[in-house]
Amino acid sequence: MRPLDALAKVCGDVRPGEPAEGVLGVEPALVAAPKNLAEAADVMRVAAEKGLAVVPRGAETRLDWGTPPERCDLLVDTHRLDGLIEHAAGDLVAKAEAGLPMERLGEELAERGQRLALDVPLPGSTVGGTIATGAAGPLRSLYGTPRNLVIGLTIVRADGQVARSGGKVVKNVAGYDLGRLFCGSYGTLGLIVDATFRLHPVPAATAYVTCAVSGPEDAHDAVQTVLHSPVAASAVEYLSPGTVAVFLEGVPDGVAARARQTAELLGENAEVAETAPDGWGRYPDGTTLIDVNAPPPALRDLLTMLGPEAAATWSGSGHGHVGLPAGSSPDDVADVLGRLRDALARHRGGAVVRYAPEEVRGGIDVWGPIPALALMRRVKDQFDPDHRLSPGRFVGGI
C-alpha cells in the first residue's frame, strides 16, 4: 500500500504536500492532520512502517528555525489537535492539545482569572510549537520557560507508541521528567500531542517602568539596580536602542507603590506607564535572529560589542535576541556571530542563530559549541534509532 493510502486509513485528513509548505525549502511529500491522540499514534505507526521521515508542524511560526531537515516525507500538522482538554482552575492546572494556539489558550484561562505565564513573542504560535522550541519572553525572568511550566506531557514515539510522563499535579518527582527533555527538542524525539501546565493567577494590577539609558554602562547599572532591589520585578528588559523597562505585577496598591519605588531607583528619567513600551516581548527586527545567552554581568559586554545601532532585546534572566538587517552578507553575519560568541564565552554564555536567509544560513555555524553532544546523540539514537524524526533539524545534525 502506498504511504498516502496507508495513512488515509488511519487519519481523516491526509493529502500530498505542496511546494509552499516546504520546511526551510524541503517540500513534504505528504501532510497528515490527526484529530486526536489515537489518530496521531496511528499516523506515527504508519510512518514507522513505511520508513517516512516526519516533521511536526504547528502554526508554522517557527518552522524556519534551526536547520533544514534532510528529508521530509510527512508533515504531521497539529491544527486539528486544538482542544483545551481540562482546566482545573481550583488546582491551577490546564491540559491542552499541541495545536491549540497560545492566545486562545490564554483567553480561555483568563475567563477564570488564570493564565499560563509564558509570553507569546510570535502571534498564532501553538502550545506544541512553544514547547518544541522552548519559546518564552520577558516573563521568563520570574516564571521560567516551558521547561518550568510543563508538568505533564503526552507524546507519540517514533514507533507510534504513546508515552506519558509527569502528571497533572504540580509537585511530582515520580520517574524521569521527559517534559523538560522535550522542551526545545525541535521535533526530533517524538510528536508532542498534549501538555499539562501549571498556571498562575492573572495579576490584579500591572505596571511598566521605563527609563532611557545612554550606553552599555548605564544599561548595566540600571539593570543591576533593579535586580538587586526588593521591588520583585516580574521582568527586567533592555530594548534597543536604549531603554530599560521593568514589569511589575501584583495587587493595585502594591504595584503602585513598587512602581514609584522602581522609578526612584532608576532616576529622574524613569516613567511609569500602564502599557508596555514598544518592542516589549517581541523579537527585534531583522531577517536574521540570534538568540543569546548572556547572564546579567554580560550585558555591558554584549551591548558594547553590538554597538548602539544594533536591534537587540535582552531579559534580566540572562537571555536576549539580536536582529540583523536584511541584506547582511553571510560574512557580516558570521563576523557578528563570532564576536558575540567570543564576548559571551567569557560569561559562559553563547549565541545560536534561530532564523536567517538561506544564503546566510549556509555560511554560518548556526548552533555554536555544543557541550555534551555525544550524550545528546545517544539519547536521540534511543528515541529515534532510524533518524526519521525531523532529521537534521537540530544540533550536530540530529
Next chain:
Amino acid sequence: MSAQDDLPKLLSDCVHCGFCLPTCPTYVLWGEEMDSPRGRIHLMQQHAEGEPLSGAMVEHFDACLGCMACVTSCPSGVQYDRLIEMTRATVEREHPRSLKERAIREMVFQLFPYKRRLRALRGPLRAYQKSGLERLVRRSGVLERISPSVAAMERLAPPLGRAPRLPERVAARGEHRATVGMLTGCVQSEFFPGVNAATARVLALEGCDVLIPRDQGCCGALSMHSGREDEARAFARRTVETFESVDVIVVNSAGCGSAMKEYRALLADDPAWASRAEALSAKTRDLAEYLVELGPRAERRPLPVTVAYHDACHLAHAQGIRSQPRALLAAIPELTVREIAEPDICCGSAGTYNLFQPEAAGELGDRKAVNVDATEAELLVAANPGCSMQIATALRRRGAGIAVAHTAQVLDASLRGLGRDALVAPDS
C-alpha cells in the same frame, strides 16, 4: 533498671535522619559516616548486636569529642551524651590499649584532676616559659617526636601570672541577696586563677556571700567524659559531700558544670547516693545562668571593647546556655559582641581531646581560629578554660594575637570600672 538495660531503647531512638552530621566536628573535618554521631550510633548498634569491639570501632569512639552538639541538633531526642559515655565505659572495660596509649592516658588522668599535682607542675612550667627555652623546644619539634600528646599539653599551657589564693568566704557587697558555693575547678584554679578571683568578686558585687570550700576536689568531668566511670563516681561523691550544705553551687567552668548536672545519671544506680546526687545536680548553676536568674544589681561601667563570644560546647550543648552570657556581655555599656561563624562546631579542646587526638584537635582549632579572626574582635570571651587555651594557641599558630578572657573577667572589669586596658593590651 541499670544503664546498660537502657541501651537498646537509647539506640532505637535514632531514626538515621542525619541532622547531627553538620554539627559534628569530626564529620566536618573528614566527612565520613563512621566519624559522625549517626555513624557512631550505628557502630554501637553493631556492637550491641554482637559485633566484637574492634580497633576500628574504638578509633571512631575515641575520635568523638563529646561536644554534644549532636544532642542539640537532634530532632528525635537521642541521648547521645549517655550513649557515648556508656560506650566509653565499655571500651575502657573491654578494649586493651597499647602501652604507649596507656602511658599517656594514665599521665593525663593522674595529673589533671589533682590540683596539687598541677600546682607542682606550675613552677617548672613557669621557669621554662621564662627561660626562652620554650621557643627553642617548640621549634625543635622534640616534643612532637616523643609524643604528639605531650606536645599538645606543652603548647596549651597559658602564660602564667601570679596566682592569688582565694579565701574560704567572700562576703557580699551591699545588701545580701544570696549565699552560693563556688567550684574552683582543677585546671581553672591552677592555670587561670584570675578567672576564679573575678568570679568571686562579681558574685560578691552582685550581693552574694561566696563560700569556697578549701577541701574541694576534682568534679570528675574528665574521667566521666572518658569512660572512667568508677573514678568519676568517686570524684562525684566527694563533690556532693563538699557542697551538700549550700543551696546553690556556681560553676564557672563549662565542663565542670555540665558534669555536675550529670551526677544524677552517673550515680542513679547507687541507692546510697542517688538522691544526694540528684539534689546536687539540681542546684548546680553555670555562672552566667545564675547571674541572669539573679538579675543585675551592680552598676555596669563602660568597656569600649569588641568581643567575640565563643560557645563552649559544655555550656551551649550540654547545658543549653547560649543567651545568658551574651545578654550579660551585651548589657555592658559600649561593649560590642560579635558572633563567630559556625558557632556550633567545637574548637577541638573538648576536655582531654586535644591531648589524645592532637591532630584533629589542631585542625579544629585552626578552623575556629580562622572564624574568630574573621570577627576582627579584640577580645575572645569563652566560659571554659580548655577552649581559651585551645583557641589562643591556634590563633598564635596563625600569627594572630587576640586577648582572651572569661565572661567573669569581663564582668569584673565592668563592675569595678577597670576600663578596656584591663582586658586588652593598650596598643591593640
Next chain:
Amino acid sequence: MEPRLTALGLRLEALVGADWVITDPVRLRTYDCDGLTNHRATPGVVVLPDTAEQVAAVVRECAAAGVPYVARGSGTGLSGGALPRTDGVLIVTSRMRRILEIDIPGQRAVVEPGVINLDVTRAVRPYGYYFAPDPSSQQICSVGGNVAENSGGAHCLKYGFTAHHVLACEVVTPDGELAELSADAPGYDLLGVFVGAEGTLGITTKITVRLTRVPETVQTLLAAFDSIEAGGAAVSAIIGAGVVPAAIEMMDALSIEAAEAAVRCEYPPGAGSVLIVELDGPEPEVAAQFADVERLCRDAGAFEIRIAADDEERALIWKGRKSAFAAVGRISPAYLVQDGVIPRTALPQVLARIDALSAESGVRVANVFHAGDGNLHPLVLFDDAEAGAEERAEAVSGAILDLCIEHGGSITGEHGVGVDKSRYMPRMFTETDLDTMQMVRCGFDPAGLCNPGKVFPTPRLCGEVPGVRKGPHPYEGKADLF
C-alpha cells in the same frame, strides 16, 4: 569480599589515597542505608573522592570492571535512592564541599555536590540572597543530593523545585567522562532530565545554582480550625482568591498532639487542624494579601489566628510543623512516612478516605502536608514489637498511594521513587511510559551500572551499546561544518 572488589578497592586507593577508601566491614556497615532505614545493604567498597577528576577516574574503574556504583551525598534521602550495592562501590561526595564561586551580579553560585544546602544560603545571605529549595533536611542534605532528587520543600509552592534553581551541572557520565549539562546551551535539555533522575544518569560534580533575592518582608500566620475539612476549605479559598503564598502547611489533630508532646509548640488547644500560611515579597503586596488571607481563614471557620510579630514568633509557629516527623516518634514506637500528591481540590475526599482506611484497619494515621500543592505526608503509626503490625501499616501506606493515583496524583512529590517505590511505578505509568523514560537511561548508561535497581521496577535492555559501532558515526560530517 569478592576478589573482584578487593582488586578494585586497591586501584581506587591508588586514585584517591588509602585514607579515603573504606573496606573494613564494620566501617562499611555504617553506610548500609540512607535516611530510609528499612532497606539496608552493606556496600562492597566506599570511596570518598575529593575532585571531579577523581570521581571520573573512579567511575572509569567501575565501568572497566563492570561493577555497579551508587553516589551518596549526606545520606538523608527518604526513598533509599542512595541504597548501596553489596556487589558495588559507594561513591560518597561529602568531601567535595567547596563553594567555588559566588556571582552576585549574575545571581548565581557554583558549588561542589557535597556542599550542604543551607551552607549555600549562609554564604550568600550577607549579600541579600538565598538558595530557594528548602527541603526539611536542608541543614544537612547536599546540593548534589538535591539535584538527584529534584528536592522541594515547604516553600516550593511559590519558588519551585531544585530543577528551577539549577542552571548547569558538570557531571561524570557513566563512561567516566566529564560533561557539562546546561539549561541554556544549545541542544537537548539533558540537565532537565538529569535533575530528578535520582542518580541513575551519572554523578554531578559541580553545580551552578540560581540565587534568589531575599524577600523584603515575610508574614506568617497560624490558623486553628475545628476540623480538617474547614482547614482544607481555607486552603481552597486562599488559592481561589489568586494568592500565591510562599507556603501553606497543614497538620491534623494527631500530628498536633505529637508536636505538642515533642516540642510544646502550644498550638491552640482543641484544634482539629492547623494551617500555617506564609506570604513573602515586597512589603505593600504582602500587607494587602495578608489581610485577605486572614479574612479567608476566618470565613472558613478559623477559631483562632496567630500572627507572628517577629522572626522568633515565626520560628515558634514553624517549630511544631518542622518537628512533626520526628515528633511522631514520641506518640508511637514506629511509623512510616508516606509521600503522595493529589490535586489540591481533592483534599477533602482523600482525607476522608484516609480516615476511613484508618478506622477500618485500626492503624493510626497522622497527617502533615504541604496543602498548597496537595503534597501529603501521612505518617502511618505502628508498634514494631507487635507481630504483623508493620505489614498492616505497609498495607495502609500503600492504599494511600493508590488513593493518590486514583485522584490523578502522584506516588511521590518530593522524596523520590528510589528503591522504596519502584514497585508502585507501574500503577502510575504504563509499561510504554516506563520504557520511554528508560530510553534516556539507555542513552546515558547502556551498561546499567549507575545506581541500578532504583526508580524503575524492571530495567530495560538497552540493545545496541553505543560506542562499539564500527566506522564513522552516522552524524559525522553532517552538521559539524565548522
